[in-house]
Amino acid sequence: MGKSFTKTLVSTVAFAVALGAAGFSATASAATLRMAWSQDATGLDPHKQTAFSSLRLLELVYEPLVRLDKDLKIIPALADSWEFSEDGKTLSFKLDPEAKFQNGNKVAAADVKASFERLMAEETGAAARANFLSIETIDTPDDTTVVFNLSQPDVPLLTAMTSINAAVVPASEIEAGTIGTKAIGSGPFKLDQWEPNSKEVLTANKEWAGGEVKVDGINVSVLPDETAILAALRTKQIDFALLNDPLVATLVPNEASLTLDRTPVLNYHVLQLNPSRKPMTELGVRQAISCAVDRQDVLDTALLGEGKVSGPLTMPAYASDPSQLFCYERDVEKAKKLMADAGYADGFSATVIAATGEPPTAAAEAQVIQSQLAEIGIKLDIKMMELNVYVDTWLKGDFDMAVALNGGRADPYSMYNRYWTKAGNLQKVANYIDDTLDDLMQKGRVETDPEKRKEIFAAFEKHLAEVSPWIWLYTAYSYTAQQKNVTGFVPSPTGSLFGLTTVTVGE
Amino acid sequence: MNYLTRRLLTFPLVMLGVSILVFVSIRLVPGNAITAMLGTEAGLLTPQQRAALEAYFGLDKSWPVQYGHWLMGVLRGDLGISVTYGKPVLDVILERFPLTLELALLSMLIALAIGLPAGIFAATRNEKPSDLGVRILAMIGQSTPNFVVGLLIIYILSVGFGVLPVMGTFTPFFENPLENLGQLILPALTLGFAFAASVTRISRSSMLDVLSEDYVRTARSKGVPALSVIWRHALPNALIPVVTLSGVEFGYLLGGAVIVEQIFALPGLGRMVLDAILQRDYALVQGSVLFIALNFMIVNLLVDLAYAVLDPRIRLGDR
Numbered sequence: 001m002g003k004s005f006t007k008t009l010v011s012t013v014a015f016a017v018a019l020g021a022a023g024f025s026a027t028a029s030a031a032t033l034r035m036a037w038s039q040d041a042t043g044l045d046p047h048k049q050t051a052f053s054s055l056r057l058l059e060l061v062y063e064p065l066v067r068l069d070k071d072l073k074i075i076p077a078l079a080d081s082w083e084f085s086e087d088g089k090t091l092s093f094k095l096d097p098e099a100k101f102q103n104g105n106k107v108a109a110a111d112v113k114a115s116f117e118r119l120m121a122e123e124t125g126a127a128a129r130a131n132f133l134s135i136e137t138i139d140t141p142d143d144t145t146v147v148f149n150l151s152q153p154d155v156p157l158l159t160a161m162t163s164i165n166a167a168v169v170p171a172s173e174i175e176a177g178t179i180g181t182k183a184i185g186s187g188p189f190k191l192d193q194w195e196p197n198s199k200e201v202l203t204a205n206k207e208w209a210g211g212e213v214k215v216d217g218i219n220v221s222v223l224p225d226e227t228a229i230l231a232a233l234r235t236k237q238i239d240f241a242l243l244n245d246p247l248v249a250t251l252v253p254n255e256a257s258l259t260l261d262r263t264p265v266l267n268y269h270v271l272q273l274n275p276s277r278k279p280m281t282e283l284g285v286r287q288a289i290s291c292a293v294d295r296q297d298v299l300d301t302a303l304l305g306e307g308k309v310s311g312p313l314t315m316p317a318y319a320s321d322p323s324q325l326f327c328y329e330r331d332v333e334k335a336k337k338l339m340a341d342a343g344y345a346d347g348f349s350a351t352v353i354a355a356t357g358e359p360p361t362a363a364a365e366a367q368v369i370q371s372q373l374a375e376i377g378i379k380l381d382i383k384m385m386e387l388n389v390y391v392d393t394w395l396k397g398d399f400d401m402a403v404a405l406n407g408g409r410a411d412p413y414s415m416y417n418r419y420w421t422k423a424g425n426l427q428k429v430a431n432y433i434d435d436t437l438d439d440l441m442q443k444g445r446v447e448t449d450p451e452k453r454k455e456i457f458a459a460f461e462k463h464l465a466e467v468s469p470w471i472w473l474y475t476a477y478s479y480t481a482q483q484k485n486v487t488g489f490v491p492s493p494t495g496s497l498f499g500l501t502t503v504t505v506g507e
Numbered sequence: 508m509n510y511l512t513r514r515l516l517t518f519p520l521v522m523l524g525v526s527i528l529v530f531v532s533i534r535l536v537p538g539n540a541i542t543a544m545l546g547t548e549a550g551l552l553t554p555q556q557r558a559a560l561e562a563y564f565g566l567d568k569s570w571p572v573q574y575g576h577w578l579m580g581v582l583r584g585d586l587g588i589s590v591t592y593g594k595p596v597l598d599v600i601l602e603r604f605p606l607t608l609e610l611a612l613l614s615m616l617i618a619l620a621i622g623l624p625a626g627i628f629a630a631t632r633n634e635k636p637s638d639l640g641v642r643i644l645a646m647i648g649q650s651t652p653n654f655v656v657g658l659l660i661i662y663i664l665s666v667g668f669g670v671l672p673v674m675g676t677f678t679p680f681f682e683n684p685l686e687n688l689g690q691l692i693l694p695a696l697t698l699g700f701a702f703a704a705s706v707t708r709i710s711r712s713s714m715l716d717v718l719s720e721d722y723v724r725t726a727r728s729k730g731v732p733a734l735s736v737i738w739r740h741a742l743p744n745a746l747i748p749v750v751t752l753s754g755v756e757f758g759y760l761l762g763g764a765v766i767v768e769q770i771f772a773l774p775g776l777g778r779m780v781l782d783a784i785l786q787r788d789y790a791l792v793q794g795s796v797l798f799i800a801l802n803f804m805i806v807n808l809l810v811d812l813a814y815a816v817l818d819p820r821i822r823l824g825d826r
Contacts, residue, residue: 036675042544050544050545050546051544122556122559124559125552126556127551129553195774196782197591197778198676198774199675221674222772224769227658227661227662228770235664235669386536386785388539388787389537391546391547391549392537392538393537394547395550406547407547425550
């Protein structure tokens with residue numbers, strides 16, 4: 001019995017291993033890029049989707065009028081050229097006459113008009129509409145000219161138009177009501193197949209007016225566990241991968257056959273305080289928290305140092321030296337004094353909310369902050385929430401403090417008008433009204449001189465750090481890992497994968 | 508009315524209860540399809556935009572109306588449309604089900620192939636070192652979480668041997684059996700590992716019970732060879748608890764093995780339900796939970812029927 005059992009066991013395992021080995025695939029198609037990411041797109045409507053995981057897919061299929069290059073400079077996409085009128089109240093675009101949709105039709109001015117009208121129509125339910133409110137009417141004097149008539153000068157509008165949320169879609173598809181079910185864009189790739197949370201098959205668009213795409217296509221696998229992505233890279237099952245978790249990404253350089261690209265991103269990690277709740281209503285308490293938080297220490301402990309301490313403005317063109325901002329050098333004594341002056345010498349208790357896994361380091365960040373604030377007598381209770389529950393709570397402004405990873409924009413106005421202007425859509429989340437901030441925002445919106453804009457936003461940033469409604473911490477990296485034979489990818493601070501158009505897969 | 512008919516008649520009642528429970532609980536969780544799609548950007552919506560989206564997702568009606576509407580659909584065989592996949596819920600489920608069914612069957616096969624012989628072997632060596640060895644192994648197997656086993660397998664194969672099965676996709680068995688088994692064997696081993704340990708423990712203890720019964724002693728004293736006593740006399744009776752355990756485990760596995768599917772990136776039912784919950788795809792959550800509940804009831808019924816086959820003394824539903 002004993003022997004036969006051992007035999008059965010050995011043969012079962014041998015059979016299993018043989019089967020496993022038989023199913024391993026070692027063949028690679030040279031010109032198709034095999035890619036993996038852990039979070040899949042959640043929908044195909046470029047106007048309505050806001051999740052980063054959706055936008056990076058749609059950016060390969062659809063095109064806006066203009067796009068941002070790797071230095072966040074505005075460059076042509078569907079439009080060859082553009083200009084603001086003298087009074088800043090009209091913005092005209094000249095379209096690329098070669099641009100074609102993937103259904104073979106030319107991209108015409110009428111498509112641009114129809115797309116923006118769809119985006120602006122309230123029944124569409126596009127959250128991005130908020131960035132385009134200054135558009136009053138759209139004229140199309142000829143097939144390749146589009147003129148936006150604005151209610152007021154709006155310099156950040158052009159940057160907002162670089163978003164894939166402002167993608168130009170075929171007017172015929174809008175009429176047919178198929179936006180979101182069929183993906184017909186004018187971009188470098190065609191989406192042949194999408195199985196949500198499983199895979200995408202993209203083929204290069206040979207007719208793309210933007211140039212020649214170097215690969216035949218991209219096969220995307222959704223591998224929800226990032227350690228499995230790393231394993232798939234190790235075994236050469238995939239060529240290119242997107243990673244979110246710094247704990248996984250930092251293991252990539254250990255592999256001789258892989259390279260890791262780190263790109264600083266615009267998104268910022270922040271400890272949001274709720275200045276409408278006691279005692280955060282007190283300027284002194286908020287400033288004390290700012291002084292008590294050691295930003296570099298949070299970064300080093302929670303993110304393995306994978307990032308850069310940052311002030312509110314994260315775009316290189318506007319960012320100032322963070323060491324010049326209020327209390328970016330930790331000062332516990334000053335913090336204690338501020339607490340005492342505000343009448344909270346003995347500290348207080350508060351709850352901090354954080355989303356599970358979003359970012360992957362949220363829990364660790366909350367814990368480090370908890371221990372740092374304990375030093376000035378603030379007792380933090382950490383409440384971890386599923387992302388959706390967190391978003392719901394966050395939108396209601398129903399928290400004392402929140403650990404957050406918020407989206408950055410290339411333009412400071414688009415990035416912050418939602419929080420720090422009096423009419424901001426997310427005023428309820430920020431819960432803080434400040435005349436100086438509002439005033440500087442309005443000035444920055446209409447100022448066309450780049451140097452003057454810089455000064456306005458520098459003052460804005462300095463004041464924001466000083467009144468400390470939130471404690472800005474740092475920006476992290478976005479990571480792409482690839483086999484050594486994959487070359488030519490151009491990463492972007494916006495996290496866009498548009499740089500895949502120049503990728504080649506070598507032998 | 509015979510037993511089978513009576514059991515089948517309880518199905519719709521249970522399903523109704525399950526559907527109400529799921530319908531209410533998924534809606535009690537904060538957040539909805541709009542926040543799931545837009546995240547924090549949902550805060551930028553105007554009231555009109557929000558109303559338009561609520562109408563699109565069917566959130567604008569009261570719960571009883573939504574439920575009634577859904578239930579009428581179910582009675583017509585229409586489980587609704589998944590907002591994530593943009594197709595009928597039933598299609599989405601049926602696309603995912605073959606993988607889940609095959610994975611459950613394979614894991615059970617592995618578990619029984621290892622667990623049953625190991626348990627019987629241990630029972631016949633009661634309290635000897637080899638029995639102790641099997642028991643310790645079973646204890647380790649049962650107490651190791653399957654994500655640890657799964658990650659270990661992936662790590663050892665990819666780092667130690669530089670190979671790994673293709674992940675993230677599923678080839679149906681009848682399309683390419685070899686590729687199919689290549690994709691499923693490691694997850695099946697991962698799931699089968701803990702499952703085998705439970706089978707070992709339960710078959711050992713039930714075998715021990717049976718071996719001390721009078722009829723076994725009688726058979727032995729009549730001079731029936733030891734192996735024959737075990738296989739022909741003791742085993743059929745000892746199998747009943749094993750069938751119960753396997754049935755329950757199998758039923759669970761048909762609901763999808765979330766963690767293992769996540770690690771091995773298998774597009775199975777478990778991950779689908781998890782994603783549906785995270786994206787607040789109500790129709791998909793409701794439809795798939797109903798489907799899983801139905802599977803579970805069928806498996807339970809089969810288990811009960813199997814009792815009667817294994818032990819003729821059990822008469823199902825007499826009086």
